[in-house]
Amino acid sequence: MSDFHPSGSAGGGVPAGRTWKYGDNVDTDVIIPARYLNQIDPAELGRHCLEDLDPGFAAAVKPGDIIVAGRNFGCGSSREHAPLAIRAAGVGAVVAASFARIFFRNAINIGLPIVESPEAAAAIQAGRRVSVDLERGVIRDLDDARTWSVRPLPPFVLQIVRAGGLIALIKERNSGRGPKSQTEGVSKE
Amino acid sequence: MAPKQPSGRTLTEKILGRACGRVVRAGELVEVSVDLVLANDITGPVAFKEFDRLDGAVVADPDRVVLVADHFVPNKDIASAELAKSLREFAAAHGIDKCYEPGRGGVEHALLPEAGLVRPGQVIIGGDSHTCTYGALGAFATGVGSTDVAAAMATGMAWFKVPETVRVTVTGAARPWVGAKDLALAVLARLGVDGANYLSVEYDGEAISALSVEGWLTLCNLGIEMGAKNAIVAPDEKVRDYLAAADLWADLRPDPDASYASSLTIDASAVEPMVALPHLPSNGRAAAAAGDVAIDQVVIGSCTNGRIEDLREAARVLRGRKVHPRVRCIIIPATQKVYLRAAREGLLEAFVEAGAAVSAPTCGPCLGGHMGVLAAGERCVATTNRNFVGRMGHPSSEVYLAGPAVAAASAVAGRVADPREVVGK
Numbered sequence: 001m002s003d004f005h006p007s008g009s010a011g012g013g014v015p016a017g018r019t020w021k022y023g024d025n026v027d028t029d030v031i032i033p034a035r036y037l038n039q040i041d042p043a044e045l046g047r048h049c050l051e052d053l054d055p056g057f058a059a060a061v062k063p064g065d066i067i068v069a070g071r072n073f074g075c076g077s078s079r080e081h082a083p084l085a086i087r088a089a090g091v092g093a094v095v096a097a098s099f100a101r102i103f104f105r106n107a108i109n110i111g112l113p114i115v116e117s118p119e120a121a122a123a124i125q126a127g128r129r130v131s132v133d134l135e136r137g138v139i140r141d142l143d144d145a146r147t148w149s150v151r152p153l154p155p156f157v158l159q160i161v162r163a164g165g166l167i168a169l170i171k172e173r174n175s176g177r178g179p180k181s182q183t184e185g186v187s188k189e
Numbered sequence: 190m191a192p193k194q195p196s197g198r199t200l201t202e203k204i205l206g207r208a209c210g211r212v213v214r215a216g217e218l219v220e221v222s223v224d225l226v227l228a229n230d231i232t233g234p235v236a237f238k239e240f241d242r243l244d245g246a247v248v249a250d251p252d253r254v255v256l257v258a259d260h261f262v263p264n265k266d267i268a269s270a271e272l273a274k275s276l277r278e279f280a281a282a283h284g285i286d287k288c289y290e291p292g293r294g295g296v297e298h299a300l301l302p303e304a305g306l307v308r309p310g311q312v313i314i315g316g317d318s319h320t321c322t323y324g325a326l327g328a329f330a331t332g333v334g335s336t337d338v339a340a341a342m343a344t345g346m347a348w349f350k351v352p353e354t355v356r357v358t359v360t361g362a363a364r365p366w367v368g369a370k371d372l373a374l375a376v377l378a379r380l381g382v383d384g385a386n387y388l389s390v391e392y393d394g395e396a397i398s399a400l401s402v403e404g405w406l407t408l409c410n411l412g413i414e415m416g417a418k419n420a421i422v423a424p425d426e427k428v429r430d431y432l433a434a435a436d437l438w439a440d441l442r443p444d445p446d447a448s449y450a451s452s453l454t455i456d457a458s459a460v461e462p463m464v465a466l467p468h469l470p471s472n473g474r475a476a477a478a479a480g481d482v483a484i485d486q487v488v489i490g491s492c493t494n495g496r497i498e499d500l501r502e503a504a505r506v507l508r509g510r511k512v513h514p515r516v517r518c519i520i521i522p523a524t525q526k527v528y529l530r531a532a533r534e535g536l537l538e539a540f541v542e543a544g545a546a547v548s549a550p551t552c553g554p555c556l557g558g559h560m561g562v563l564a565a566g567e568r569c570v571a572t573t574n575r576n577f578v579g580r581m582g583h584p585s586s587e588v589y590l591a592g593p594a595v596a597a598a599s600a601v602a603g604r605v606a607d608p609r610e611v612v613g614k
Contacts, residue, residue, distance in 0.1 A: 025382055025469065029577040034556040037231050038261060038268040040238065052579040072383040075416065076575060077556070078318040080235050080334035101387050101418055102318055106334035156218055156348070166336050167242050170344065174243070 015092030015113055016131035016142065017064035019124055020057065022050075024070035028077040028103065032085040045081050046088025063090040066132060068124045070096065074103025083107040093132040095139060097121040108157055109166040115139065120148035134161070197444020199354040200421045201389040204329040204441075208312045215353040215448070223253065224311035224328075226341045229297055230258040230272045232316030235335035237279045240342055248283040249345035255306060256280055256288040257297040260552045265559035283342075295524025295550035298322040298492035302406060302431075303524055309424040310438035314338070314347050319492050319574065321412040324421035325405035326428055327441050331419045352418045353450035354389040355380070359396040361458040366608045368502065369404035370494055370572065370592030372396065373411040374463040375455055378473035386416030388450060391443060396457030397422060402431040403498045407592075410493045411574060414470040462607050464570070465590040468578050476595045477607040486569040487518040487600040488581075489593055490548075491555045494572035495523025497530050499593040504536045506597035506608055512544035513603030519561045521548045545600070557581045563588075570599040 030053040032045055050057040067086065073096035074082060083106045086094065094107070097118040107114045113134050120139045124130060129142040137150040153161065163169035198206065198214070206213040208221035228236050233256055240246055248254060256276045261269035273290065280288035287306070294300055298319050301307050309327030313320060316338040323330035333347070341347045357376055390412050392405075400408065405422050412420025423442050429435065461475035489495075489503050500522060512518040520540050522528035528550060531537050537547050554561030555573040563569055563582030568589065571581065576588035589605055598608040 027575075027577045029556075029575065029580050033579050034231075034260075034558055035562075037556075037558075038266060038272065040234050040272075052584040072386065072416065075382055076318065076413075076577060078316055078320075078332040078334050079231060080316075080336060081231075083334075084235075098383065098386065100383065100416055102332050102334060102413075105337065109334060109336035109340075154218075154350075166340050167239050170243060170340055 014131050014133045015064055015066065016129065017062060017066050017092050019066045019068045019126055019128045019130050020061065021124070021126035022053065022067065022069040025072045025075055026053065026069050027075045028079050028082040031074065031082040032079065037079065037081055040081070042084050042088035045085035046090070049085040049089040058089055061089050061091065064092040065090065066130050067091055067094045068096070068121055069094065070121060071098045073099050075100035078102045078106070080106045080110065083110055083112045087112045095120055095124070095132060108160050111161065111165040115150045117148050117150050123148070196448040197446040199389065199447045199449070200391055200423060200441065200443050201329055201352060201354060201419060204310055204312065205349065205351050207310060213351050215351050217351045218348065219351060220346050220348045221312050222345055223314055223341050223347050225253055225255055225306060225313040226338055227255045227257070227297060227301070227313070227315030227317065227320060228335070228338045229260055229317055230262065230269065230276055231260045232335045232338060233279065234272050234275045236316055236338040236342070237275060239336045239339035243343050246343045248285065248342050251284040251286070253345070254285045254287065254342055255301060256285060257294055257300060258290050259294065259296050259550070260556065261558050262291045262551050263549060291549060293525060295527070296492045296495055296552055298410060299495055299523035299527065302326055303526055305432060305434070308432065308434070308437065309428065309441050314341055318413045319410050321417060321420050322406055322410040322492060324409040324412065324419050325402060326432065327421065327424035327438065329419055329421070332413060352387060352389040354391050355385050356391050356393070356449045356452045358394040358452065358454045359392065359457050360394045360454060361396055361456045362399065363396050363457040363460065366462050366594045367457070367460050368592045368594065369400050369407040371460055371463040372455070372457060373408050374465050374470070374473035374590065375460045376453070377411060377414055377465070377471045379453060379455065380415045382414060382469055382471045383416040385412070388417055390415060390417045390420040392420065392422045398425070401498060402427050403496045406496065407493055411470070414574060462595045463591065464595055464605055465576060467576050467587040467589065470574065470576060470590055475607070476591060476605055477610070479605040482568065482589065482605040484516060484570055484589070484599055484604055485567040486561060486563065487516060487596050488521070488554050488561055488569060488571040488573060489519070489596050490521030490523060491552065491573040492523065493574045494593050495521055495527065497527050499572065500527065500531045500536050501534070503593040503597040504539045506594055506601065506612055507543040507545065508539040510543055510601050510611070512600045515603050516600050518543070518545035518600040519548060519554060520545050521553070522550055524550055554581055570596045570605060572596050
């Protein structure tokens with residue numbers, strides 16, 4: 001699967017960029033406040049990403065940058081606008097100690113690379129250059145070469161990621177190229 | 190060695206198992222047919238965009254799709270009017286009859302149970318995190334994002350990892366003025382905002398049995414604030430009466446030897462009327478111990494506490510009293526039916542005479558949408574479900590979560606107050 005390219009990545013391969021560090025319980029209301037949910041344009045959502053937590057973020061973030069956060073990232077509302085805003089802002093990947101369930105599912109479904117690593121989330125400080133290799137399951141601090149291995153995604157989740165999101169997977173199924181069921185071949189694993 | 194005797198099953202294992210046609214256990218991945226797919230004026234339009242990427246897709250079963258315009262209605266601006274319009278247009282294009290707009294609908298999680306669309310044993314997904322509310326009627330119901338909604342509309346199916354379950358037992362008898370919201374905030378204070386992440390929360394105990402179905406709706410509504418995939422109570426006769434239906438899954442109960450990830454027991458008699466301080470729903474404490482917190486606004490309503498029993502409780506405090514001159518008190522019946530009942534019972538009259546503003550059904554202020562957005566530095570006591578930074582308006586504003594009695598008492602006192610201070614005894 002070396003041809004897998006996360007859609008939010010900087011260079012089309014392994015997301016790499018400068019880190020932005022936040023704490024626990026970064027909720028969807030601060031990721032994208034509801035006052036911007038009266039429209040669905042990803043670019044507009046991206047311009048207000050994290051506005052109520054870090055007003056300077058959206059203007060300063062560079063393509064491929066990495067968000068590093070604590071526990072329960074993305075808690076709160078089911079708004080898919082939250083991972084959409086993060087992706088549209090140019091973020092290459094999110095590393096967190098843990099993710100809230102709906103945010104995790106949404107990020108996978110839209111193809112935003114996210115990885116769970118309490119160790120990396122605790123160790124990596126703001127402003128580091130970091131890469132996130134989803135396929136190999138490795139987070140690397142490019143400034144000092146420290147690495148952390150990532151809890152691997154379950155096979156069925158990887159299947160969605162590899163297809164480029166849930167809708168892309170269903171398209172594969174409909175065209176007879178993919179597995180007939182979303183969970184086919186993986187439910188016993 | 191003899192094989193380990195399989196343990197019994199939780200409510201969620203039973204429901205997902207029936208949907209699969211086989212016995213399933215926590216940790217298994219299942220793909221099941223969904224009985225209802227819900228979206229609103231925020232999550233629907235994003236789902237429609239994803240749905241349209243499936244060229245030529247048709248909605249698998251239009252009767253199982255429910256669309257509710259409730260978050261920014263009555264439309265707050267041109268942009269939100271376009272969102273509501275897209276709901277109407279998608280419904281018309283795909284033969285979806287259950288599309289609710291102002292005048293015939295209300296706040297989705299109050300509306301669907303009231304409309305009889307939720308039944309015990311159903312599998313329900315919704316593009317709204319508070320979809321977990323329907324566990325009060327014995328359904329497996331969970332919030333998802335717009336892409337999952339789009340996929341389920343197209344395929345009729347959704348995938349889940351069968352969750353492990355936290356069993357929460359609430360024993361004893363609740364004190365006067367302590368309701369479902371206070372009990373839920375007490376549980377939340379114990380579990381924390383990610384204490385049930387990825388898990389099912391199954392409620393039981395005398396204090397739970399003593400609550401009404403509306404109380405269960407409030408209780409299960411707050412499951413997501415603990416991170417839960419779903420929250421659920423085993424249905425009883427009350428649910429049968431509430432739904433006015435006999436054809437229910439009569440013996441839907443957890444097995445006595447069901448396997449739980451963990452258990453928590455709370456004594457209801459030790460729970461005071463509660464308030465959750467900013468900026469986490471898990472910051473619950475006794476309202477009487479909140480200190481002298483002057484407030485600017487009170488909101489009574491939402492999918493958490495906008496039902497008729499909530500309004501009756503607020504009226505018990507507000508009738509014959511006046512909202513504090515510094516406070517704006519906004520009361521929002523959650524549905525048209527609740528509004529009409531509140532009118533017939535004289536509750537709306539009591540609210541208006543007390544100096545409260547009564548609004549048409551909307552989610553509006555709960556998420557800082559409209560109809561009660563907070564200015565910089567303002568404080569609000571709300572019967573809603575989230576008090577995150579900027580939730581109801583300016584990032585420097587503050588939200589204190591409470592049940593209807595504490596909210597109404599706070600409106601009268603002009604500060605966070607225990608109802609017993611205001612009403613006496």
